[in-house]
Amino acid sequence: MIRTENFLEDADAWLRAALARLRARYPDTASHTPECRQAWNRMLCEADLIALTWPREYGGRELPTATLIAFHELCARLHAPQPINSIAHAILAPTLLRFGTPAQKALFLPGIRDGSEIWCQGYSEPQTGSDLSSVRTRARAEPAGWLVDGRKIWTTQAHLAKWCFALVRTEPDSQAHRGLSFMLIDMRAHGVRVEPIRQMTGEADYNEVLFEAVAVPEGRILGEPGEGWRIAMAAAEYERGIYFMPRVVQLEDELRELEAALAQAPLAPDERAVHARRVQDLADACQVIRWRVDRVLRQVASGDTPGIDGAMLKLMWSETRQQVWEQRVELLGEAAILGPQAGAPYAAPASVLREFLWSRAETIVAGTSEIQRNIVGERLLGLPKDRKQHA
Ligand SMILES: Cc1cc2nc3c(=O)[nH]c(=O)nc-3n(C[C@H](O)[C@H](O)[C@H](O)COP(=O)(O)OP(=O)(O)OC[C@H]3O[C@@H](n4cnc5c(N)ncnc54)[C@H](O)[C@@H]3O)c2cc1C
DSSP states (O other), X not given: OOOSTTHHHHHHHHHHHHHHHHHHHSOGGGTTSHHHHHHHHHHHHHTTOSSTTSOGGGTOOOOOHHHHHHHHHHHHHTTOOOOTTHHIIIIIHHHHHHHOOHHHHHHHHHHHHHSSSOEEEEOOBTTBSSOGGGOOOEEEEETTEEEEEEEEESOTTTTTOSEEEEEEEOSXXXXXXXXXXXXXXXXXXXXXXXXXXXXXXXXXXXXXXXXXXXXXXXXXXXXSTTOHHHHHHHHXXXXXXXXXXXXXXXHHHHHHHHHHHHHHSOOOHHHHHHHHHHHHHHHHHHHHHHHHHHHHHHHHHTTOOOHHHHHHHHHHXXXXXXXXXXXXXXXXXXXXXXXXXGOOSSOOOTHHHHHHHHHTTTTTTTSOHHHHHHHIIIIISOXXXXXXXXX
């Protein structure tokens, strides 16, 4: 086990050796596959390098948040994959630790920790994405618990998940954010149907999930029935904190790759000057994002929530990442689409097209750019509130 003294130094050495073993089994290009991420989750767990800040009684190490942040940065710099249960680690586990009963913590935390029980997040619905408060999935009270009916969409990893943390309406005829509950639903229960959605990258990481009279026993609501909105908002704050760090490190790597691609590109001097100016603008944006993430993480390390800084970070990061990939594709031209076999003047790695297409989702997932702008406008600039969002 990595000792607490010299933790980061020892963790660095362990990570390098473990990643070499992982990559021997899963080549780099496939490091985002569920199999690789599952194996990585297991390896971290066996080395006691997961759940670093959790209480000891749930398998954690009670390390300070600042150490967790530094560990995440280290993992990102070494291009470690995300453990398979990263959604649960980022969003659900801190929420469970804060709002869960002892029985809920004992039941769910071990499977989150070792990755044996994968979770998905069931918030969005066909008519309800940005305006989460209009959730229509309903749970009817039954003598032994609840019966859930409804439909969720864009549910990442639902096809792999054993559990779903979902926002459902438990008070009939309630409106907006009142009457919602944060429910923990067994995806193996009778009446749960998962239908994959194919993305433009060709992969199918997202799903539509149908609940048809799904029985959910007592004890599967986090907090009190009707308190779901407050809990979901607290959970959202965790999503913008520590687990954002790897994305910023990844963006910095992608910027460096873009700068290298520009250096190699066979361009006329005037064309080069145009591209160079755009790349410099992106480098400046990445620097601002770095300052902002450092500030957010300082807040988190001192026990605060990211708040408005989290919204600004998400907005700047997602838009900049899109522009970095647009610029990369523009530099490569047709080679970006045709890949390494194109016979173009210089080869485009096969991953370029995937990342370019993937980056289109970043300004939608976890709150669209328009919604982040609304938040900044209202909370920072004092503009009038968007009535639909605050109904
Ligand atoms: C890659 C990916 C993974 C995802 N994973 C999950 C998941 O695991 N679980 C889950 O629950 N959801 C998930 N989502 C769904 C995601 O949370 C929603 O797509 C997002 O919240 C937007 O909702 P929507 O798609 O319904 O768009 P809508 O809310 O219908 O918005 C459509 C357009 O209108 C704009 N708009 C909406 N309201 C306003 C407003 N008030 N002011 C200004 N503009 C507005 C939006 O910005 C957008 O451009 C995922 C999405 C993506 C892309």
